[in-house]
Amino acid sequence: MDKIFCFEYSTGAKALDDGVYEYKVDGKKIIKIDFPDNNGFVAIHKKNNETEYIKSDYMKFCTRK
Numbered sequence: 001m002d003k004i005f006c007f008e009y010s011t012g013a014k015a016l017d018d019g020v021y022e023y024k025v026d027g028k029k030i031i032k033i034d035f036p037d038n039n040g041f042v043a044i045h046k047k048n049n050e051t052e053y054i055k056s057d058y059m060k061f062c063t064r065k
């Protein structure tokens with residue numbers, strides 16, 4: 001199964017908005033990114049056992065096996 005190693009999202013509805021943010025799995029701060037759940041939320045798992053949930057109109061994923 002593919003795993004997400006990069007996740008990009010925008011605070012606006014379009015990718016061209018100024019508020020584009022990116023998370024990358026680096027093994028230091030970000031250890032895992034889950035695919036969106038049934039409600040459209042993406043879970044960002046951080047090394048300090050915190051999980052951040054993000055939902056946005058624009059989301060882009062980079063995956064690898």
